[in-house]
Amino acid sequence: MVAVVPARGGQAAPQQVAQRSSRTGYLLLFPGLAWLAVFFAIPFVTLFLTSLQQPIPGKSGKYQFGLEFGNYATALSEYWELYLRSFVYAGIATVLALAIAYPLAYFIAFRAGQWRSLMLVLVIAPSFASFLLRTYAWKTILADEGWITSTLNALHLLPEGRILNTGIAVVAGLTYNFLPFMILPLYAALEKIDPRLIEAAGDLYASPQTAFRKVTWPLSLPGVVAGTLLTFIPAAGDYINAALLGSTGNRMIGNAIQINFIQFRDYPTASALSFMLMAAILVLVFTYIRRAGTEDLL
Amino acid sequence: MRWLRKRLVGIIAVLVLVYLFIPIAVIMVLSFNNPAGKYNLSWNEFSLAAWTNICGVPGVCSSFVTSIEIGIISTIFATILGTMISFALVRYRFRGRSTTNLLIFLPMATPEVVMGASLLALFLNLRFPLGQLTVTIAHIMFIISFVVVTVKARLQGMDPRLEEAARDLYANPRAVFRYVTFPLVLPGILGAALLGFSLSFDDFIISFFNAGTLVTFPIYIWGAAQRGIPVQVNALATIVFLVALVIVLSGQLLSYRRRKALEAR
């Protein structure tokens, strides 16, 4: 029955730096922003224009300016399944990554002590090895004759009798590849939580489970939102995992964009597909952020 | 049971870390393999062939060098441009701040395939020849945002009183920058550059769209994946991984030593 009043920590925050208003600010901004405008923003305009192009009659593979909104209808009717699959795969991978990442991020933030920075290095370290090779390595790990597949097969847990070249392998690859993007924002949010808050919850009769549900989890939500976005977005657009670990039945929308752009050279369809992917992701992200109530994240 | 409950989070954490390193272990082990067929996917017999003749397969080393060139050049440009933006964001008042923030945030929130495709659409419409230049341009574009985020954090974390103290101690604006601001932000800039290089070096999707006939290291691996990846690729990837790890760990060790020295005071 002892209620403790935690000591008020720290001193007054340092005052805001006086921000100067001068030409120098614009001069500093200009080159970088111009680069982003020319090579990031304007390409979206050309992408949109390309998506409306029509074929030049008589010349196959050549396109000219047009307002062919039908490209979108054609692309959608042909590839709607791949959009759906991309979002389902990316969604599952994001949820799995959150479940795997949270305990690790929690441990690094609250329990790792002097090992904290070393563990953070270990989280980033796998990214130093080639993304493609790491994905390729899962071919070895999940191989049909490998012990993971045979163990799960012995337990009759695999509907198709194998992992490689199925959706399971693609989702596993996505989960693995984008895990650091989940761990780091989670860690950043958890690390900001004053451990005394959790102690205070315990002091005020919360069990460890309740303290987690009522204090730790809500305070880590900004990290959860950031982490799920940073995982979901690249996962939904990825096609390497589907190409290396899946079969033709597991193709994602990224595969379709790549093939249409680079193999078929059907630029209007590929552009329409890209544009719709971006639009769909933006809509999903903004509704998600609104529902999560953390608009200040942007 | 109690013992387990207390350590459960720690045990899971270690297991997750191990999980992160499983593919790395596979890459390393297979670099000493002498594969049975053309695919280097399962262990056959020990061999040092790849390590003793690391450039033995045509295209491996040249693509590796191409990737390093692109990485260095785009890192230098992106670091300079991104650092300038960070200073403007933290230190200057200007109009259009929210547009600026959006322009910096969006490249990090856009799937690579969309960025690659839209940039390709631009180059195609301009009839701009694809090659090392277009890939470098693309890399600078997507690295800038990461540099801005990293350097900005460092700048914001800096006590504004340090620069005021310098001004108070007879440092004119140029001297404040040279003797106080820059040395203090430098670790952040170096970190951003390291991150930028690793992003550029490992990028596949954006590069692939804008490479034309150019072959970077990841593009080489992608092409080789269909017909069997040479063991040399595993050896090179192992080297890159270890070098990067050594760089980062020695940085860690340095700050750890410094901390220890403090405690032993």
Next chain:
Amino acid sequence: MADQQGDRNVEDLHLQSLTKKFGDVAAVDDLTLTIPAGSFFALLGASGCGKTTTLRMVAGLEDPTAGTIRIGDKDITGLRAFERPVNTVFQSYALFPHLDIFENVAFGLRRRGIKDVTTQVEQILDLVELGPMARRKPTQLSGGQQQRVAVARALINKPDVLLLDEPLGALDLKLRRQMQIELKRIQVDVGTTFVHVTHDQEEAMTMADTVAVMNKGRIEQMGHPADIYELPRTVFVANFLGQSNLFDGRRSGMSGDDILVDSHGLTFAIPSDRFFAEGEDAIVGVRPEKIHIADGADVDTVPENHNRVPGRVTDVSYTGVSTQYLVEAAWGQELGVFEQNVVVGDRCDVGDRVVLHWSPSHTFGLDPSGGSTVGVDTEVLALGALNARLLGDSAGA
């Protein structure tokens, strides 16, 4: 004061109509002030009263909206921070973390193009007793040592004025006491004008020759610490500097040189030179340690001319050197009384009927504009309210 800085004369610091507005809010409002050369001057006030802004304007880190700053006859208002003969000891020191102690201290000299700095740096490090630490990094020093480096780093430049922005805020209580004495010693040694900004009234009173109490961008009262404490001229000063018992009253007449004020059915005498109310309404004030407490037979021995308030003891706390009482007057207000523990065992108990009394010469009369609680720590008020609620609840249960 003997000038120990060679042929250079230390000159007075003049602030003339100094004003700083942030948007529509005046942080410093038409401040005019002369700080005598070689004095230890304290600007005392709660956070947000404008004291730090004043300091930053003198340092050149903030541009005044209006007004001038002069040192002697030299106008420094337009000079930038690095051009002023003024140095600052920053709150939490702002030592450069990437430079060692020696380079931190040498920073100002080097920026002014002085080549041979070694002798000077070693001398000043000896003055602050940090000679052996020269090659350490700031983070390797304790809080007190860092504080002395900050002082050395500023003083080595032989500024006309040394500004100290809450220099002891980051230190623990014991170290703060020690550093107060240390800073005072250094100031006497070098003879430079020190302008010290603090919210800690005890710190200001211990070190400074002159204290200026600031409130809402203006100086409420300025003078020697003892003079301000003994005779506060405004309600704010009475409450902010130490504690005061204040009660509302109305002027009712004169008795010799004393002004009489009626309050809650009692009459208090206040010497006319201690009376500052403008109109008929006045606030009567007395410091807790000036009050004597009489109970039982002692009541008959209360001097005839003393001001007196009968009441009931509601709380007794024994603090060692003194005993602090809370006594509830007939109209419900609680008065604080500090009594030295001279006689052992002679204490009142809760519930005792007592008479409080004090000499008119310890009474002061203040102008009531603004009410009787300005300057009281609002957290103390809130705690008092909470306390009352809790007591009320337990009484009801």
